[in-house]
Amino acid sequence: MLFRPLKALESKGRFQALLQVGVWVLCAGFSTGAHAAESSGSDAAWRRLLHHEPDASSATGWRSAIHSDRFFLAGEVGRTDALAERDATWRAMHEPSDPEDPDAHAQCRFPARKLWLEQHMGLQTPKVNCPQWSKWTRGHGIRSVSVVLATGYLGNPASYYGHTLLKLNPESSAPLTELQDLTINFGAIDTQRDDPLSYIVKGVSGGYDGGFSSIEYYVHRSQYGEVELRDLWDYELNLQPHEVDLVTAHAWEVLGQRYTYFFFRRNCAYRMAELLEILDGIELIPRNRPWTVPQALLQHAMQGRRADGQPLVRNVRYLPSRQSRFHDGFRALSGNEQQLVRELVNRQLTLHDTPWIQQPLDTKRAVLDTVMDRELFMQERTDRKQQPSSALYAAALAERYRLPPGKRDTVDQPRTAPHEGRSPGLLEAGLLQDGRGQTGAMLRWRAAYYDPLDFDAGHVAQGGLTMMDVRTRLIRGKLSLDRAQLLAVESVNPDVSGLKGDRGESWRIRFGLEPVLPGSEALVARMEGDWGVGRQLSPSVFVSGLVGGAAQSAREGSGLGFTRLTLSAAWQITPSWRTRWALETRHPVDARTSQVQIASTQWRWRIHRQADMRIETDHILKHPDRAVVRLGLGWYH
DSSP: OOHHHHHHHHHSOHHHHHHHHHHHHHHHHHHHHHHHOTTTTTSHHHHHHHTEEEOTTSTTSEEESOOOGGGOTTGGGGGTOHHHHHHHHHHHHTSOOOTTOGGGSHHHHOHHHHHHHHHHHOOOOOOOOOHHHHHHTTTTOEEEEEEEEEOOOTTSGGGTTOEEEEEEEEOTTSSSOGGGOEEEEEEESSOTTSOHHHHHHHHHHTOEEEEEEEEEHHHHIIIIIIISOOOEEEEEEOOOHHHHHHHHHHHHHHBTOEEEEOSSSSSHHHHHHHHHHTSTTOOOSOSSSSOOOHHHHHHHHHHOBOTTSOBSEEEEEEEOOHHHHHHHHHHHSOHHHHHHHHHHHTTSOOTTSHHHHTSOHHHHHHHHHHHHHHHHHHHHHHOTTSOOOOHHHHHHHHHHHHSOSOOOOOOOOOOOOGGGSOOSOEEEEEEEEOTTSOEEEEEEEEEEEEOTTTOOTTSOTTOEEEEEEEEEEEETTEEEEEEEEEEEEEEEOOBOSOOTTOOEEEEEEEEEEEESSTTOSOEEEEEEEEEEEEEEEETTEEEEEEEEEEEEOOOTTOOSEEEEEEEEEEEEEETTEEEEEEEEEEEEESOSSOOEEEEEEEEEEEEETTEEEEEEEEEETTOGGGOEEEEEEEEEO
16 A cells, blocks of 8 residues: 555655655554544543533443534544544545635535634645635635624513523724624514414424524614514633634534424524534533523623633623613603604604704704604604605604704713622522411412513513413411413513603413412412513603403412402612512402402512512402512522
8 A cells, every 4th residue: 555655756756745745644543643643633622622511321421412424524424433533533534626616625614623623733734725615604704703692682582591602793994884794593483374372382492493694783773672672692712713603614614513402401602602512621511501591601601711811791782672771762862852852753743943953052963863763763663665755754854954963972881791690599488377377388489580570681671581480389387389470571562752663561471380379378279471561660660551451370369360450560669679560350260259459569579689578468358457568688690
């Protein structure tokens, strides 16, 4: 087998021939040496590039989370054997390129593997032209990587916890705007035909494939910020150029590859963190819980440090939604300016009337900008496909152009960044008094996420999203289940301005086991649903009214359900104190009982970012002496 390199020694220069022999020997002997080297294919860094996960059913103890055949150069064995896949990768890197299809070469398909082999093994591969890879990276001009969080959206089960994506930021000198930056997104595939219930069941049980896709940033800015009215947070990472290159290259490798999608654990936040964890020393995925929440990823990122001790995050930016811009602008106006906005919108005042003409220049700028924000906000809520066409928008825009140049004075609304929020889980212990005056102990565990008293950064204000909220009680030595909510969602879109179209719709759904009535030991399986409106009376006071009902299993004469009206008020007394009062009027269906009115109060005092104290009361108005009272200390984990 040595005749070919020896022949080369005779016909070529000595140095060139020796170089060719060296390359041939390395290629021929690579497999043998590789299996003896613990520092290469079996290394954790290489397994991360293959997305290998522990698997007891595999002979190697590992199996790739990716199940697309085209991701493995060693065939089926590459799914479980990192060494075999590395050997196959090395050989493929040295194969000649096809002039008719250069992008099919292994170096073009797996640029991160190529970088890893060069950086970790000191080996060089022949240069191959990769037109598509070069075009996608804007001529290899990516300078940094950002993690972008779209805050929670309760209109879609897939976005309850928020959504994360990666943004690849090019050189500042690039002739493109930020809206044209590349983004990497992960989500479930082929879900359009399924109803929400089927989506949840299949998403939780792994019934969908998931995958990465790439699209320009403006699509997400439009969908999240303008259509779904979700705020965005941009966390630019503090990575070295070679680390940016490796993350970018690996993102290219996994585009279009198929995974199994799991709503709670291996979701968008988990897979985005995996792309970053290919870098040595970076750990973003919480290892001690069965779910991955996007907010937790950002908290880990802010706490993380590079190997040189520098922070992992370089910069944090807030990008408000269309609704937030309108509401913030309206709140920043003076009382007189807010009244001018109302009169213009309600057609009680025109831009040709004397009261408007006499307004100061700064007032005109502020009012016109708010009116245009409102019209654009309304346009998104009514017909997103058309350009703003209202006469008021056109008149306000023309008037704004006629004013002398000047920047509007704004007051930045305080915003708490998602990483500054608390952890999603809650463990609460305390004392209670039941409806018969007996005292005992209680223990509550909530898997996730927030309720109308502890909503935090990145959550829907005044809303709630809780899953697996279980409460038990111990009275006179008897342990019993007090409540078990599987899911509770409360969506709020507060009316801030009082203008037409800004009427805040609110809705609520709950599923689980609940007491028949406050103080009752009997539990019923209950499904609840309500719809109504909410109004932000002031920055600290929110009120709502909901109508709805419930279907339930009949027990103790409770009937199969009830209709109801619920009035509630929430008050932010101080940054640490919140309270909520509610009055619920139930009209039983097919029951032996008559109308019931239930009053409840909730108080929460935030002791620490990760701890609080709560006081809750529930009682039937006809029996105020049978109130249920709970006092608990909670720890978020």
